[in-house]
Amino acid sequence: MAKKDSEAALEKLETLGKNMIAEVMRGSSPEFETAVRSRGNINYDESFGYLRLGEKKETRTFVNVGQARKFMQTVAVASKCKKFLEEKSHTSIRGLFYQLKYSLGDDVEEELFTEQSESNPLIEDLEVALTLKREDLNLNTDRKGVVAGEMTVVDRFGGDETKIDCAKQGRSGWAIPSDVDNGMEFEKVDANYVLVVEKDALWQRLNEDKFWKKEGCILITPKGQASRGCRRLIKKLSQKKLPVYVFTDCDAWGWYIYWAIKTGSMNLAYLADDIATPSARFVGVTMQDIVDYDFLGKLTINAKEVDLKRAQEMMDYPWIARHKEWVNELKTVLKTKKKLEQDALQGPRLSFVGEYLREKIKAKKFLP
Amino acid sequence: MAKKDSEAALEKLETLGKNMIAEVMRGSSPEFETAVRSRGNINYDESFGYLRLGEKKETRTFVNVGQARKFMQTVAVASKCKKFLEEKSHTSIRGLFYQLKYSLGDDVEEELFTEQSESNPLIEDLEVALTLKREDLNLNTDRKGVVAGEMTVVDRFGGDETKIDCAKQGRSGWAIPSDVDNGMEFEKVDANYVLVVEKDALWQRLNEDKFWKKEGCILITPKGQASRGCRRLIKKLSQKKLPVYVFTDCDAWGWYIYWAIKTGSMNLAYLADDIATPSARFVGVTMQDIVDYDFLGKLTINAKEVDLKRAQEMMDYPWIARHKEWVNELKTVLKTKKKLEQDALQGPRLSFVGEYLREKIKAKKFLP
Numbered sequence: 001m002a003k004k005d006s007e008a009a010l011e012k013l014e015t016l017g018k019n020m021i022a023e024v025m026r027g028s029s030p031e032f033e034t035a036v037r038s039r040g041n042i043n044y045d046e047s048f049g050y051l052r053l054g055e056k057k058e059t060r061t062f063v064n065v066g067q068a069r070k071f072m073q074t075v076a077v078a079s080k081c082k083k084f085l086e087e088k089s090h091t092s093i094r095g096l097f098y099q100l101k102y103s104l105g106d107d108v109e110e111e112l113f114t115e116q117s118e119s120n121p122l123i124e125d126l127e128v129a130l131t132l133k134r135e136d137l138n139l140n141t142d143r144k145g146v147v148a149g150e151m152t153v154v155d156r157f158g159g160d161e162t163k164i165d166c167a168k169q170g171r172s173g174w175a176i177p178s179d180v181d182n183g184m185e186f187e188k189v190d191a192n193y194v195l196v197v198e199k200d201a202l203w204q205r206l207n208e209d210k211f212w213k214k215e216g217c218i219l220i221t222p223k224g225q226a227s228r229g230c231r232r233l234i235k236k237l238s239q240k241k242l243p244v245y246v247f248t249d250c251d252a253w254g255w256y257i258y259w260a261i262k263t264g265s266m267n268l269a270y271l272a273d274d275i276a277t278p279s280a281r282f283v284g285v286t287m288q289d290i291v292d293y294d295f296l297g298k299l300t301i302n303a304k305e306v307d308l309k310r311a312q313e314m315m316d317y318p319w320i321a322r323h324k325e326w327v328n329e330l331k332t333v334l335k336t337k338k339k340l341e342q343d344a345l346q347g348p349r350l351s352f353v354g355e356y357l358r359e360k361i362k363a364k365k366f367l368p
Numbered sequence: 369m370a371k372k373d374s375e376a377a378l379e380k381l382e383t384l385g386k387n388m389i390a391e392v393m394r395g396s397s398p399e400f401e402t403a404v405r406s407r408g409n410i411n412y413d414e415s416f417g418y419l420r421l422g423e424k425k426e427t428r429t430f431v432n433v434g435q436a437r438k439f440m441q442t443v444a445v446a447s448k449c450k451k452f453l454e455e456k457s458h459t460s461i462r463g464l465f466y467q468l469k470y471s472l473g474d475d476v477e478e479e480l481f482t483e484q485s486e487s488n489p490l491i492e493d494l495e496v497a498l499t500l501k502r503e504d505l506n507l508n509t510d511r512k513g514v515v516a517g518e519m520t521v522v523d524r525f526g527g528d529e530t531k532i533d534c535a536k537q538g539r540s541g542w543a544i545p546s547d548v549d550n551g552m553e554f555e556k557v558d559a560n561y562v563l564v565v566e567k568d569a570l571w572q573r574l575n576e577d578k579f580w581k582k583e584g585c586i587l588i589t590p591k592g593q594a595s596r597g598c599r600r601l602i603k604k605l606s607q608k609k610l611p612v613y614v615f616t617d618c619d620a621w622g623w624y625i626y627w628a629i630k631t632g633s634m635n636l637a638y639l640a641d642d643i644a645t646p647s648a649r650f651v652g653v654t655m656q657d658i659v660d661y662d663f664l665g666k667l668t669i670n671a672k673e674v675d676l677k678r679a680q681e682m683m684d685y686p687w688i689a690r691h692k693e694w695v696n697e698l699k700t701v702l703k704t705k706k707k708l709e710q711d712a713l714q715g716p717r718l719s720f721v722g723e724y725l726r727e728k729i730k731a732k733k734f735l736p
Contacts, residue, residue: 084718087718089576089577089718089719090572090573090576090718091569091573091714091718092569092572092573092711094569094709094711095569095573095711095714095718097711098667098709098711098712098714098715099714099715099718101666101667101715102663102666102667102715102716140569140572142568143568143572146543153538155538155539155540157538157539157576158575158576158577158578160538162536162537162538164536164537164538164540168530168532169530169532170521170523170525170528170530170532170545171523171525171545171546171547172523172532172542172543172544172545173543174540174543175514175540175541175542175543176540177538177539177540178539178572179539200510200511201459201460201462201463201508204458204460204508204546205458205459205460205463207526208457208458208525208526209457209526210526295470298469298470299466299469299470341462341466343460343462343463343465343466344466346459346463346466346467347466347467347469347470348470350452350455350457350458350459350463350467351457
């Protein structure tokens with residue numbers, strides 16, 4: 001990933017600026033080219049196995065009444081990110097917004113930015129144009145999720161080097177940061193597979209039973225929909241040839257957490273090369289489980305209108321609809337109007353969650 | 369806290385059960401007494417400095433058509449918790465609900481519980497009746513928040529003992545667990561004060577600048593409203609004679625995060641002795657800061673209707689209204705209809721957040 005770290009980011013930003021200056025010197029209008037990120041330019045790419053941006057480009061030019069303001073804003077965002085990289089300091093996109101809001105000085109009447117909704121898409125423009133992640137521009141993203149397992153993380157941060165042994169984090173686990181690339185190494189990963197568990201409550205259950213130790217897995221919970229940092233970590237682990245199994249609620253929302261990890265999502269299609277893990281497999285919970293484990297029948301609950309709507313939408317996604325197993329699952333939800341939470345697997349005994357996972361993983365009872 | 373740990377909890381549950389059996393043997397109806405937790409029995413107690421339950425009690429008796437079902441349910445919850453304690457296994461209240469839902473067996477037609485909303489208040493009943501926390505009953509609560517600082521945590525969990533050095537957690541910090549009492553010791557706490565920072569983004573900013581190292585503080589973010597575990601941790605640190613300073617957005621929502629830490633909240637008044645920290649002080653952000661740091665004026669944003677409504681409500685809380693400084697702050701919000709986020713302190717330079725805190729803490733510029 002040498003090309004994607006913060007040093008490379010600084011070079012890319014400098015090149016961007018120098019090229020613009022050169023254009024001005026030549027007497028032409030500076031331009032900025034980025035890929036179009038709207039739905040029309042997002043496709044499921046079968047050879048990659050995930051949602052990616054297509055070929056459509058967008059060019060922004062300074063000498064254009066409709067584009068001048070946005071052009072200036074883009075340059076301002078790039079300039080701030082360059083400063084953060086030089087200072088070796090990080091902030092959030094909210095912090096960036098306030099620096100932009102502050103920076104015009106008292107002598108200019110007009111604000112460069114009034115709402116964060118103006119600066120956010122410009123950051124995405126930069127990510128795409130420079131083929132890097134905002135994390136490489138020292139912008140922190142919301143972090144969420146924890147990890148346990150035989151894995152040592154070397155965190156070079158603020159001049160210090162810290163080794164974190166994810167097998168020795170007790171009940172807490174290691175909190176997944178925003179950026180798992182820059183200044184971060186995964187030194188020792190000794191595992192048979194990666195298990196991603198939707199809910200923190202179930203992660204805690206499995207952690208208490210030392211599931212990761214007994215089964216030799218890296219146990220991750222994204223705590224719901226996975227953050228960018230969590231998806232990136234899963235991708236990185238999958239690149240170490242570890243199989244990735246995902247365990248969620250049996251409802252469209254839970255299943256979509258799986259699909260977002262596997263094929264990426266519309267919003268982050270521009271980052272799919274970094275965060276989609278097409279090799280991921282789904283271990284459960286499935287509607288078929290209700291047939292296979294008959295006590296589960298009485299632990300189902302009613303699906304809400306929003307669950308059914310989401311299930312219908314998922315049937316219309318071609319990358320899901322191509323798998324007959326998933327179409328069957330979604331149809332069963334729509335027919336029975338039921339759902340089953342992963343928590344329900346604790347019904348007969350608290351340790352049953354682990355028994356269930358062990359059995360299904362051993363028998364390779366996965367959905368694609 | 370010897371009386372509040374899991375072993376004591378087991379004894380208390382056994383005594384509860386034995387007393388009920390004795391009542392049955394005597395030919396009388398078993399009873400269960402707990403404190404009333406409705407608003408009418410919640411008072412601000414000036415001598416304690418927080419919201420507490422009053423003296424009103426509620427008795428549930430088995431031989432009463434209106435109470436028999438609820439009585440039976442309470443006993444079922446107590447029985448499950450006893451089992452969890454004996455098995456030394458934890459689960460969430462959702463896990464408990466599914467065990468209750470499962471447990472009646474196939475031969476009984478009627479379900480003991482159909483919705484979790486039935487079992488939740490019964491857990492609170494037990495907490496109050498037995499004067500312990502659900503965490504002592506091996507029930508995990510939602511965990512949230514991270515810590516950095518010169519503090520060593522000894523986590524005895526699942527038969528292992530892990531030492532976690534909160535000064536060596538890199539960019540991640542130590543994730544605050546659900547239970548910071550049972551099997552957990554805070555061995556070495558070497559700090560001048562505790563700083564609680566509302567937003568994780570600001571925690572990350574201060575952590576990167578090594579604020580906790582330079583200033584000798586324990587740096588905590590609850591990530592918004594503080595979880596039970598986080599409030600309990602703050603309370604425990606305050607009991608080690610550490611001053612607690614809270615740093616939030618300048619709006620009613622942020623300020624209420626402070627008040628919930630300090631005086632507790634209505635919902636958790638029954639736990640106030642364990643989680644309220646009346647010695648806490650508010651370091652910022654205040655409306656007065658906008659006067660004292662004049663660049664902040666242009667970084668304010670418009671308060672939403674919901675912010676103003678909440679500010680009005682807070683003025684009506686007698687434990688807030690008794691402080692003229694807070695009444696002034698709230699009135700200024702209502703008059704100017706403005707708010708100021710803690711993120712805005714990054715406007716002039718990313719490191720300004722630390723400068724601001726250092727200055728205000730040194731000058732003891734706190735609100736009560």
